[in-house]
Amino acid sequence: MKLAIDSSRCKGCNLCMLVCPYRIFKEGKEQNERGIILPELDRPERCPNCRLQKLYGRTLCGLCQMICPDQAIRWDDEAKNERQKVEVEF
Ligand code: SF4
Numbered sequence: 001m002k003l004a005i006d007s008s009r010c011k012g013c014n015l016c017m018l019v020c021p022y023r024i025f026k027e028g029k030e031q032n033e034r035g036i037i038l039p040e041l042d043r044p045e046r047c048p049n050c051r052l053q054k055l056y057g058r059t060l061c062g063l064c065q066m067i068c069p070d071q072a073i074r075w076d077d078e079a080k081n082e083r084q085k086v087e088v089e090f
């Protein structure tokens with residue numbers, strides 16, 4: 001699974017940045033076509049949902065999705081056999 005922010009919905013409030021225990025959301029730098037600065041994703045493959053949601057069949061954290069006032073956060077299926085880089089932090 002791949003974490004994605006829907007740029008047509010996000011309003012740049014950065015609430016997702018406050019709640020993520022893995023600090024996957026970082027303050028963005030560039031405005032999109034609507035003049036909104038979206039958060040950037042820092043190594044989203046570290047998110048437990050990205051790695052394990054398929055295996056467990058349910059959302060494992062989901063805090064960012066729950067707090068997002070605009071339902072702008074989602075997980076996309078990855079293409080079959082797409083290579084994944086996983087960095088584990090201890
Ligand atoms: S689901 Fe949890 S760990 Fe994954 S990006 Fe959202 S808040 Fe962070």
Ligand code: SF4
Nearest residue numbers: 010011013014016068
């Ligand atoms: S919480 Fe939702 S609307 Fe706010 S910055 Fe994050 S993705 Fe965008």
